[in-house]
Amino acid sequence: xxxxxxxxxxxxxxxxxxxxxxxxxxxxxxxxxxxxxxxxxxxxxxxxxxxxxxxxxxxxxxxxxxxxxxxxxxxxxxxxxxxxxxxxxxxxxxxxxxxxxxxxxxxxxxxxxxxxxxxxxxxxxxxxxxxxxxxxxxxxxxxxxxxxxxxxxxxxxxxxxxxxxxxxxxxxxxxxxxxxxxxxxxxxxxxxxxxxxxxxxxxxxxxxxxxxxxxxxxxxxxxxxxxxxxxxxxxxxxxxxxxxxxxxxxxxxxxxxxxxxxxxxxxxxxxxxxxxxxxxxxxxxxxxxxxxxxxxxxxxxxxxxxxxxxxxxxxxxxxxxxxxxxxxxxxxxxxxxxxxxxxxxxxxxxxxxxxxxxxxxxxxxxxxxxxxxxxxxxxxxxxxxxxxxxxxxxxxxxxxxxxxxxxxxxxxxxxxxxxxxxxxxxxxxxxxxxxxxxxxxxxxxxxxxxxxxxxxxxxxxxxxxxxxxxxxxxxxxxxxxxxxxxxxxxxxxxxxxxxxxxxxxxxxxxxxxxxxxxxxxxx
Numbered sequence: 001x002x003x004x005x006x007x008x009x010x011x012x013x014x015x016x017x018x019x020x021x022x023x024x025x026x027x028x029x030x031x032x033x034x035x036x037x038x039x040x041x042x043x044x045x046x047x048x049x050x051x052x053x054x055x056x057x058x059x060x061x062x063x064x065x066x067x068x069x070x071x072x073x074x075x076x077x078x079x080x081x082x083x084x085x086x087x088x089x090x091x092x093x094x095x096x097x098x099x100x101x102x103x104x105x106x107x108x109x110x111x112x113x114x115x116x117x118x119x120x121x122x123x124x125x126x127x128x129x130x131x132x133x134x135x136x137x138x139x140x141x142x143x144x145x146x147x148x149x150x151x152x153x154x155x156x157x158x159x160x161x162x163x164x165x166x167x168x169x170x171x172x173x174x175x176x177x178x179x180x181x182x183x184x185x186x187x188x189x190x191x192x193x194x195x196x197x198x199x200x201x202x203x204x205x206x207x208x209x210x211x212x213x214x215x216x217x218x219x220x221x222x223x224x225x226x227x228x229x230x231x232x233x234x235x236x237x238x239x240x241x242x243x244x245x246x247x248x249x250x251x252x253x254x255x256x257x258x259x260x261x262x263x264x265x266x267x268x269x270x271x272x273x274x275x276x277x278x279x280x281x282x283x284x285x286x287x288x289x290x291x292x293x294x295x296x297x298x299x300x301x302x303x304x305x306x307x308x309x310x311x312x313x314x315x316x317x318x319x320x321x322x323x324x325x326x327x328x329x330x331x332x333x334x335x336x337x338x339x340x341x342x343x344x345x346x347x348x349x350x351x352x353x354x355x356x357x358x359x360x361x362x363x364x365x366x367x368x369x370x371x372x373x374x375x376x377x378x379x380x381x382x383x384x385x386x387x388x389x390x391x392x393x394x395x396x397x398x399x400x401x402x403x404x405x406x407x408x409x410x411x412x413x414x415x416x417x418x419x420x421x422x423x424x425x426x427x428x429x430x431x432x433x434x435x436x437x438x439x440x441x442x443x444x445x446x447x448x449x450x451x452x453x454x455x456x457x458x459x460x461x462x463x464x465x466x467x468x469x470x471x472x473x474x475x476x477x478x479x480x481x482x483x484x485x486x487x488x489x490x491x492x493x494x495x496x497x498x499x500x501x502x503x504x505x506x507x508x509x510x511x512x513x514x515x516x517x518x519x520x521x522x523x
Contacts, residue, residue: 026309029249030411031297035254037369038316039362041360046363052269055294068398069378070378072444073377076153076154081094085131085132086402089442089509095123136412141413147251148253149255154176196226206259210326228255237300240306261283330356345462370446449461451494458479
């Protein structure tokens with residue numbers, strides 16, 4: 001090799017080393033948007049014809065759409081699974097405190113230390129080797145933030161939030177108060193912060209089902225100065241701006257479109273839509289406001305020039321729920337509008353066309369939130385990452401919400417030994433190497449546990465009647481054909497696997513009082 005070539009190689013090496021970006025700048029930012037009670041059928045790219053969701057649809061167009069994704073059937077266990085990476089059919093994977101204890105606080109001036117002490121005292125110590133969503137990013141050098149609705153269970157404490165790895169958090173710490181959209185105070189890093197003009201202790205929670213009285217109460221704006229989602233968006237955009245020059249993880253669990261219905265104004269898109277009742281127009285406006293928020297975040301990333309290296313994950317905590325029931329339109333408890341039979345999800349399964357749901361929020365699937373039918377546990381999952389993902393791609397990978405922790409661990413470079421029920425789908429995003437795959441995923445419900453295999457078989461239990469049903473989902477989208485009699489060996493094989501996944505006790509997959517950490521009567 002001549003001297004000139006050697007000097008050229010050395011010069012190139014020095015130039016490359018001196019101009020190589022700092023390691024942290026190569027790490028992608030991560031924004032996880034966790035919608036509340038958003039059924040797949042409410043999204044335009046899934047076939048929704050009334051509600052407009054152009055920004056969420058753009059995530060699908062510019063990113064990867066997972067067509068076989070699952071989450072829990074209810075808010076609390078689903079969020080606990082997301083944060084811990086553990087499925088919710090274990091006996092002791094995580095502890096869920098009951099709702100309501102924060103209702104004792106009427107304003108930001110009320111001391112909260114005693115309430116948080118009560119909650120912390122009934123919780124078991126968290127093992128040192130247990131990891132959480134915020135923790136994996138924080139220990140990998142990320143700034144972490146959680147903004148919005150309750151992050152964990154039905155009630156959480158500052159001690160829990162810090163253990164879960166959040167450098168910053170803002171929002172509700174309880175499930176009950178989060179059913180109202182005009183909170184007189186919210187929590188910011190352990191302190192209650194007053195919201196000027198919001199004076200209602202119940203956070204302005206509205207009533208169901210729709211009546212003339214409920215409508216009047218809902219639109220009485222006395223004590224309702226600032227909508228909570230407006231506050232959350234301001235904090236989220238500020239967090240992104242503040243940390244634009246360092247890798248960050250923002251977990252953004254929205255209140256939307258969880259009800260009862262509450263919106264500052266009806267979107268003009270729906271004002272003159274004769275297909276909808278007034279309450280349905282308001283609900284549609286809540287979904288579209290969520291979509292607008294997604295658009296704001298995307299626009300903000302572009303304005304800060306961090307769009308290409310920011311991963312946006314959009315998903316939901318569980319399947320569809322109806323908050324727009326009205327006499328003669330949709331009935332609660334859910335019932336067949338013609339026969340008036342209440343759906344039991346066994347002999348009489350919920351379907352949108354039978355219930356009168358104009359939006360078909362579960363996209364034609366059987367069941368709703370709280371059920372182990374597909375309408376209760378199948379959710380949207382969209383991931384946009386311009387630097388890595390080719391737009392418009394789809395994935396058939398069997399994916400659980402408890403996979404997200406492991407995936408973020410891979411993305412951030414978290415190296416601490418950890419064990420969860422999840423499997424990283426990081427390799428699915430680059431399509432170069434095969435992703436780790438589940439043999440099956442499992443979830444609890446009020447009906448009992450369910451198991452879905454990676455080749456499409458599903459066993460669901462209905463423990464109140466000691467029933468186990470078998471479905472082959474690729475040929476039975478609506479869970480109409482119970483194959484348990486036709487394939488008894490397959491049923492028994494999957495029942496054994498489900499039993500083991502539930503720590504050898506099916507009752508662990510029946511979400512009931514045994515899942516809660518008990519508080520004393522005087523707490």
